[in-house]
Amino acid sequence: MRLFMKFRKTHATAVAAAKASISTATAYRIEKDTRLPSQKKTPRERRRPDPLADIFDTEIVPLLRAASGIRSVAIFEEMLRRHPELGAGIRRTIERRVRSWRAVHGEEQEVIFRQVHEPGRVGLSDFTDMGGAAVTIAGALLDHRLYHFRLAYSGFEHAHVVLGGESFVALAEGLQNALWSLGGVPREHRSDSLSAAFRNLDKDARADVTRRYEELIAHYGMTATRNNAGIAHENGSIEGPHGHLKRALDDALLMRGSTDFDDLAAYRRFVDEIVSRCNARNSKRIDIERAELQDLPVRRTCDYEEVSVRVTSSGGFTLRKVFYTVPSRLIGHRLRVRLFDDRLDIFIGGTPLITLPRGRASRSGKHDQVVDYRHVIHSLRRKPMALLNLVYRDRLFPREAYRRTFDMLIDRLPERQACRTMVELLAMAHERCCESELADQLSLSLKARRLPDMTTLRERFAPDPSRLPNVVVRLGPLNAYETLIGASPELKMAGDAA
Incomplete structure (x- = not known):
C-alpha cells in the first residue's frame, strides 16, 4: 500500500498499481x-460481563489501600471466601486488575541505581551455601560452603571451600588466598554486615572479632565498607555471580559423572579449576584491572585464631566442644593451638608439634571427637578392656573395616578376647605401617564371614621388630677414597705432610 501511494504521486492509478504489484x-x-x-x-x-464490577472498588481497593504489600493470591482467596459464586476462573483477572491499579495508585518502589565500576577500586567478599551440590568425600556427605571473592570491574573470582560457618578465620584465609593469587590489592573491600562472623558471640568477643577484621584490612591498605543489613542488592556484584559459580560447578559435576571425591584436597582442586576457567574468559579485563591494584604487603597476616589448652590425663584436650587426642607425653603440658578453618596447628612454646584435622560439634550441640589411634595404642595394649566402653571408641578405628571387624569379634568371642584381638590388630597397623593393607585383609575376612587369623596376618606383614637382625656396618679406610678419585702423588704427599 505504501509503495502504491509512492508511485501514485507521479503515475496514473493503473501504472502505479502495476509497479506496486497489486490489482x-x-x-x-x-x-x-x-x-x-x-x-x-x-x-x-468486552465479551462477557465484568465479574469484578461490583466488588473491585468497594472491597478490593480498600484492601489494597489498607495493606499495600498484600499479595494478589491472598485477595483472590478472600474474595472467594466472601463470594463463592465467583469461581476460581477470576484469579488471573484479579491479578491483572491489581497490577494495573498499583501502577497508577500504588506506592513508590525502590530504584536500583546501576554503577560504573573503576578498575582496581572494589573487591567484594561473601559466603554461599553449597548444601544443594551433595558433594561427598570418600562417601561421606560434605557439609560446607564457599567463600567467594570477586573484583567488581573485571570479574576476577576466587573461591575457597569452607568447612565451618562464616567465621573470621574463614574470611581471613579466603581473602588472603584471593589477594595473593590475584597479585594485588583493591582500594576497597566490600561485604555484607559480617554479622554471621560474630552474631552469637558476647559483647567482648564481638569487639575482638571486629578489631581483628580492622587489623586485617589495615594490613593490606584497604578501606572496609559494608552494605546495609538485609539489602542484598547493594552487594549485587557478588550476589548474582554466586548463582553463576554454583551453576558452573553443578554442570561440571554432572559432566564428571560423580559428586564423590577421594579427599578434600581433590575437591578443592576441582573448585579451583572451575574458577580458573571463569577467570580465563575475563583475562583481558583482569589484566587491565591488575595494573591498577595496590601492591601486596611483604607478608601475609595471621589467618587463624590462637588459643591455649591443657592436655588432660585422657591424653587430649577439649576445644569448642571437640575432644582431640595428642601424644601422651604431652599430658599436663599447656599447648598453643592455631585454629584454622580445616585444621589445628599445635605448638609447645614456639616449637611446632603436630597438625590435626579440625572437628566440629553437631548442630544439636552434641560433642565430637578427633582421635588418632596411634596416640593411645601403647596404653591400650596394657589395658585392652578399656576399648569395650571407650567414649570415643567408634572414632578410634581408622577405617570402616576395623570397626566392622570389632563388631564381629564382640559378637563371636568373649569380650576380653575380642578387645585383646582388636587392640593387637591396631598395634600391628601402627607398628608395621600397614593400616591400608591390613584393612584390605580384614575386608576379605568380613566378606567371607570369618574371624581374622592373627598368625597369618603376623607372617604376612613383615617380621616382628624384636626379631630383626642386628646389622653391623664396617667402615673402609680413608685412603681407599684416594684410589677411587685417582689422586696424584703430589696431592698424596701434601696430605701426608698435613
Missing part, C-alpha cells in the same frame, strides 16, 4: 480510503 481494483479501493489496515481495526470490546 487495479485494489488500487481504486485504496484511493477511496487511505487509512492503513491497522487503523481500520475496531477496538476489542
